[in-house]
Amino acid sequence: MANKYFNMQLDVDAFLPASAEEKAYMVQMRPSTTFFRDGVKRFVKNKIALISLIIIALIVVSCIVIPFFWPYSYDEMLGVKLGRPVDSSYNNLAPFEYGETEQERIAAGEKIFPHLFGTDSQGRDYFIRIVYGARISLAVGFFASIIVLIIGMTVGAISGYCGGKVDLVIMRIVDIIYSLPDMLLIILLASALKQTKLDQIIQGTVLEKIGANIISLFVVFGVLYWVSMSRLIRGQILSLREQEYVLAAQAAGARGKWIIMKHLMPNCISVVIISTALQIPNAIFTESYLSFLGLGVNAPMPSLGSLASDALNGISSYPYRLIIPAVVISLIVLSLNLLGDGLRDAFDPKLNG
Amino acid sequence: MSEMTRKPLVEVKDLKKYFDINVGMFKTLPLKAVDGVSFDIYRGETVGLVGESGCGKTTVGRTLLHLYTPTSGQIIYDGKEIKTSADIHEFRKKATMVFQDPYSSLNPRMTVSDIIAEPLDIHKMYSSPEERRQKVLELMEHVGLNSEHASRYAHEFSGGQRQRIGIARSLAVNPEFIVCDEPVSALDVSIQAQVINMFGELQDKLGLTYLFIAHDLLVVRHISSRIAVMYLGKMVELTSAAEIYERPLHPYSKALMSAVPMPDPKIARESHRIPLSGDIPSPLHAPSGCPFRTRCAYACERCAMEVPEFREIEKDHFVACHRVEEIN
Numbered sequence A: 001m002a003n004k005y006f007n008m009q010l011d012v013d014a015f016l017p018a019s020a021e022e023k024a025y026m027v028q029m030r031p032s033t034t035f036f037r038d039g040v041k042r043f044v045k046n047k048i049a050l051i052s053l054i055i056i057a058l059i060v061v062s063c064i065v066i067p068f069f070w071p072y073s074y075d076e077m078l079g080v081k082l083g084r085p086v087d088s089s090y091n092n093l094a095p096f097e098y099g100e101t102e103q104e105r106i107a108a109g110e111k112i113f114p115h116l117f118g119t120d121s122q123g124r125d126y127f128i129r130i131v132y133g134a135r136i137s138l139a140v141g142f143f144a145s146i147i148v149l150i151i152g153m154t155v156g157a158i159s160g161y162c163g164g165k166v167d168l169v170i171m172r173i174v175d176i177i178y179s180l181p182d183m184l185l186i187i188l189l190a191s192a193l194k195q196t197k198l199d200q201i202i203q204g205t206v207l208e209k210i211g212a213n214i215i216s217l218f219v220v221f222g223v224l225y226w227v228s229m230s231r232l233i234r235g236q237i238l239s240l241r242e243q244e245y246v247l248a249a250q251a252a253g254a255r256g257k258w259i260i261m262k263h264l265m266p267n268c269i270s271v272v273i274i275s276t277a278l279q280i281p282n283a284i285f286t287e288s289y290l291s292f293l294g295l296g297v298n299a300p301m302p303s304l305g306s307l308a309s310d311a312l313n314g315i316s317s318y319p320y321r322l323i324i325p326a327v328v329i330s331l332i333v334l335s336l337n338l339l340g341d342g343l344r345d346a347f348d349p350k351l352n353g
Numbered sequence B: 001m002s003e004m005t006r007k008p009l010v011e012v013k014d015l016k017k018y019f020d021i022n023v024g025m026f027k028t029l030p031l032k033a034v035d036g037v038s039f040d041i042y043r044g045e046t047v048g049l050v051g052e053s054g055c056g057k058t059t060v061g062r063t064l065l066h067l068y069t070p071t072s073g074q075i076i077y078d079g080k081e082i083k084t085s086a087d088i089h090e091f092r093k094k095a096t097m098v099f100q101d102p103y104s105s106l107n108p109r110m111t112v113s114d115i116i117a118e119p120l121d122i123h124k125m126y127s128s129p130e131e132r133r134q135k136v137l138e139l140m141e142h143v144g145l146n147s148e149h150a151s152r153y154a155h156e157f158s159g160g161q162r163q164r165i166g167i168a169r170s171l172a173v174n175p176e177f178i179v180c181d182e183p184v185s186a187l188d189v190s191i192q193a194q195v196i197n198m199f200g201e202l203q204d205k206l207g208l209t210y211l212f213i214a215h216d217l218l219v220v221r222h223i224s225s226r227i228a229v230m231y232l233g234k235m236v237e238l239t240s241a242a243e244i245y246e247r248p249l250h251p252y253s254k255a256l257m258s259a260v261p262m263p264d265p266k267i268a269r270e271s272h273r274i275p276l277s278g279d280i281p282s283p284l285h286a287p288s289g290c291p292f293r294t295r296c297a298y299a300c301e302r303c304a305m306e307v308p309e310f311r312e313i314e315k316d317h318f319v320a321c322h323r324v325e326e327i328n
């Protein structure tokens, strides 16, 4: 039919003013529910994700709280007391064993806090070292993800919003970084940064406390891991940019920054949060193997990776010293991954329509 | 219309908008979505813009508001040409748009009050949050929305209500001119009438000027004082609403009008339909000369050679056809 677009759906009677009933019909509402509340509802239904969240919360809270009241510190060699010869009975204690002087005090009726996981080869309480190690690993994972998020989001948003030549150049750079073997590159970068005498540069600043190695870890993450984040964001922005409400905002007078901040970012925020959550275990894992290879945190600061690495020396006599940090790493990485998956299932807009 | 003076509010002169379409790896072809359109809109009137899907109506509306950068041509608003980005920013306070799709044109993450107030936020047109709130409530009342729903999200509303939100938003800056791009075609028939009525009421109350795009001739007939017919990126006829229904001059308009159902069966039986044969050509490969010649019963050699000029055949009656005098 040639005239299918010029149809006769309307008749003149339809143009009478609306009656009161019709008006009442117009204001009927569905119960109010927001995207966020929907997502939370779906998330709570997901048992695995919920358990992962609880485990993560427990680990995080204990990492923060335990060092405050634990009677031993991570770098205190229990056998070394001022003005006395080194008491080697404190080295390599098995779980719940005590050093010689401690046994004497127990015999005298004193209560001594037990060494839950024993001590290491230098007589340091192993439990608190694990706690500190987890603390470092989590902090590295978290801050590295934030760095990745900031760089990736900025670059991705610019690339997606500007399009054209800018997009082309940025995406080729991303492709190049993407195609490099990242394990190799990380190790090269980390050892190159070790040579730069970073420690001297940062001496006397706040950065000194963090340690040169951790800073170079962050540099490694910052340089390498933003690419997948920026790709993701760019893709999101590219498709959101074509949405009619962006044009509607332009019609209202909005310009670049307003559109990015008010329309594009809020609509890809759930994707951003989810992929950041999935980025954390990735960073923790990388930190662990770098520390395992001796490229990670500075001694005496422990991280889960360096603890596992140290434990290798005594693996036949003290296998639990390798097993414990390995289990903690696995627990953290696994629950973060499951949590991220759960978040994606609950909040991914594609499943929501 | 009494308040209508003969000085145009909007003047469009030879407006062109070409989109570059990729064909093959490194080759692009210009898609002439709008190809040399000129018309005036007078203060207080409604100009209806009709034409088949894909003929470039939306593109005219959006280019007119500088949402698309014109390939060439002039847009003159209230005697002043809109050119620089500062002009455009000022222009946005006077000319707004109601979009075709009430679903995709409202941001799903914003509340109704934020959507309606966004133009005010952008132009900083209030001095206190209280003033903003008052303004939003007033606008919601204008379009018949329950003001208790201001903090809800757009997805909680029906199509008709959403379109009201879109209209309230377009009214926020107190504009003089609104481009309405098929504002009712996504709505239920029963709601279409209500929304169209509302456009009329708002026009009377606020003294608005509309460019009203539609593909449904009956919709524009009800609301428009003048009607423009487009075909393949060009305007083929422009005249008063009464005239175009009674005495269309362009062969394409004739075919369209003959397809409009007549309320009176007697007249309907007497008037004969002029069928449109063939399909609309693709705007990428528009025919030479008159764009309508591939489907026109009166096409002659000249029609393939020369582009017919859009001229004033009679007073206030513009037609683009070489043979208009012979035919009628």
Ligand SMILES: Nc1ncnc2c1ncn2[C@@H]1O[C@H](COP(=O)(O)OP(=O)(O)OP(=O)(O)O)[C@@H](O)[C@H]1O
Binding pocket: B019, B031, B032, B033, B051, B052, B053, B054, B055, B056, B057, B058, B059, B060, B215, B283
């Ligand atoms: N952003 C764009 N990029 C490329 N081509 C476009 C773009 N917008 C529109 N077009 C093309 O321009 C032509 C006119 O489109 P337009 O949307 O203006 O038509 P329309 O008359 O509004 O149709 P409808 O009644 O379906 O809304 C079409 O062929 C369309 O494919």
Ligand code: SF4
Binding pocket: B251, B252, B290, B291, B292, B293, B294, B296, B297, B298, B299, B300, B303, B308, B320, B321, B322, B323, B324
């Ligand atoms: S110019 Fe020729 S082809 Fe075009 S409408 Fe007129 S008669 Fe038909």
Ligand SMILES: [Mg+2]
Binding pocket: B057, B058, B059, B100, B181, B182
């Ligand atoms: Mg359209």
